[in-house]
Amino acid sequence: MDEIVRIDGLHKSFGNLDVLKGIGMSVKAGETVVLLGSSGSGKSTLLRCVNFMEVPTQGQVFLHGDLVGSETNGKMSYRESELCSLRTRIGMVFQHFNLFPHMTVEQNVMEGQITVLKRTRTEARSKALAQLERVGLGDKAQEYPARLSGGQKQRVAIARALAMDPDVMLFDEVTSALDPELVGEVLKTMRQLADEGMTMLVVTHELGFAYHVANRVLFLDGGVILEEGEPQHILKNPKTTRMREFLDGHSLFKLPD
Amino acid sequence: MSHTWDFATIIQNWYVLWIGLKGTVFIFLVTVILGLSGGLIIGICRYAPSRALSWPAMAFVEVFRNTPVLVQIIWFYYAFPILTGIDVDPFLAAVLGISLNTMAFSAEIYRAGIQSIEPGQWEAGKAIGMTYNQSLRRVILPVAIKRVLPALTNRGIEVFKMSTLASVVAYVETLNQANLLADLNFNPIEAYTAVAVIFFVVLYPVVQGTYVLERVLKKGD
Numbered sequence: 001m002d003e004i005v006r007i008d009g010l011h012k013s014f015g016n017l018d019v020l021k022g023i024g025m026s027v028k029a030g031e032t033v034v035l036l037g038s039s040g041s042g043k044s045t046l047l048r049c050v051n052f053m054e055v056p057t058q059g060q061v062f063l064h065g066d067l068v069g070s071e072t073n074g075k076m077s078y079r080e081s082e083l084c085s086l087r088t089r090i091g092m093v094f095q096h097f098n099l100f101p102h103m104t105v106e107q108n109v110m111e112g113q114i115t116v117l118k119r120t121r122t123e124a125r126s127k128a129l130a131q132l133e134r135v136g137l138g139d140k141a142q143e144y145p146a147r148l149s150g151g152q153k154q155r156v157a158i159a160r161a162l163a164m165d166p167d168v169m170l171f172d173e174v175t176s177a178l179d180p181e182l183v184g185e186v187l188k189t190m191r192q193l194a195d196e197g198m199t200m201l202v203v204t205h206e207l208g209f210a211y212h213v214a215n216r217v218l219f220l221d222g223g224v225i226l227e228e229g230e231p232q233h234i235l236k237n238p239k240t241t242r243m244r245e246f247l248d249g250h251s252l253f254k255l256p257d
Numbered sequence: 258m259s260h261t262w263d264f265a266t267i268i269q270n271w272y273v274l275w276i277g278l279k280g281t282v283f284i285f286l287v288t289v290i291l292g293l294s295g296g297l298i299i300g301i302c303r304y305a306p307s308r309a310l311s312w313p314a315m316a317f318v319e320v321f322r323n324t325p326v327l328v329q330i331i332w333f334y335y336a337f338p339i340l341t342g343i344d345v346d347p348f349l350a351a352v353l354g355i356s357l358n359t360m361a362f363s364a365e366i367y368r369a370g371i372q373s374i375e376p377g378q379w380e381a382g383k384a385i386g387m388t389y390n391q392s393l394r395r396v397i398l399p400v401a402i403k404r405v406l407p408a409l410t411n412r413g414i415e416v417f418k419m420s421t422l423a424s425v426v427a428y429v430e431t432l433n434q435a436n437l438l439a440d441l442n443f444n445p446i447e448a449y450t451a452v453a454v455i456f457f458v459v460l461y462p463v464v465q466g467t468y469v470l471e472r473v474l475k476k477g478d
Contacts, residue, residue, distance in 0.1 A: 053384065098378060
């Protein structure tokens with residue numbers, strides 16, 4: 001299968017703090033990969049290195065097999081323009097939605113298409129409406145974000161990312177800031193995307209989502225990938241004590257018998 | 258002490274003050290437009306990640322924020338021509354003093370507005386491929402400016418009143434004309450009272466208007 005994202009020997013430090021200590025992984029086309037790990041394990045940082053919201057300290061990122069940035073004497077350097085165009089091909093959804101408050105829902109979804117991709121207003125609008133329909137919010141196009149529930153806001157944020165026609169979508173704990181009763185609608189939308197064949201890399205605490213939707217689960221601990229495998233295997237039979245402890249900590253999650 | 262109020266000569270010579278008021282409004286418009294738009298540019302530079310932009314902007318702000326406008330106007334009128342050989346008329350001296358000072362103060366207002374925006378907004382712009390400038394223009398500034406609008410209108414009111422300082426270099430505005438009337442008719446109390454009344458009568462409705470504007474803009478949120 002075609003590799004969309006590949007990461008080799010990735011390190012990321014913030015000052016003296018080494019968050020990622022040599023990560024290698026890949027996401028294939030149409031795959032949903034879930035990153036699990038307790039807070040501080042580096043899973044969000046890893047996700048943010050994929051679209052260079054954080055620039056890795058060391059290591060390489062490939063998109064469709066093409067190396068991002070250029071290498072001279074083993075040191076990577078990145079041009080801002082290259083990173084901007086890279087980010088148009090990688091959608092990202094945040095924990096706190098980050099919708100643009102001064103724009104309507106429709107304008108939120110049109111903004112990147114017009115400002116970055118230079119699509120015409122007509123084209124951007126029809127694309128925006130199609131994506132809003134896709135996440136079940138076609139009727140909210142003219143509302144301002146402040147009038148939406150958390151779950152609706154998050155689905156708008158998903159539509160905003162989808163409207164750029166990304167090759168891969170990154171989800172950074174997108175249900176963590178939601179009321180429990182609103183989590184379901186967002187997970188449902190994500191599951192639908194996975195079913196439609198979207199390539200996704202997901203940081204989440206929702207073990208149920210990992211179990212039912214992911215093709216692969218990676219368990220991060222202390223900045224390295226401790227375990228990796230199909231969810232049905234590694235969630236039921238973790239090899240390491242560390243992952244077993246982590247899963248036991250999620251008492252709400254009951255594995256199906 | 259008692260004073261018998263006599264506004265007769267003021268009312269008789271109303272057109273003298275009228276000419277002054279026109280001068281006041283004119284210099285206000287020039288300085289408020291230059292000051293608030295220049296301040297936006299300096300405020301953006303002040304916030305910029307590049308030190309080549311932020312340091313000169315900071316130096317500008319500190320110099321013009323920490324020196325009196327009155328002194329700046331006098332300096333531009335008397336010292337600047339001697340130092341540079343460039344002739345400066347009263348209008349230009351007053352415009353330079355007031356608008357540079359306004360730029361410095363409003364730059365800080367804009368910067369505070371930009372800083373008040375949640376980092377997530379920058380991230381959201383960045384994540385859909387926007388450059389720094391695109392995020393600033395499309396995402397950050399519209400919200401930031403709306404947020405600091407009360408502070409900016411306050412600045413505008415200040416500028417309107419600051420225009421009286423132009424009288425020190427004999428630019429024809431309201432206070433300067435009132436000086437003239439006071440000297441001619443020996444009634445400085447009435448003349449300066451008239452100036453205060455004129456400023457209040459002009460400003461008060463404008464200030465009410467800005468409240469309406471703020472309410473209208475708030476509705477969009």
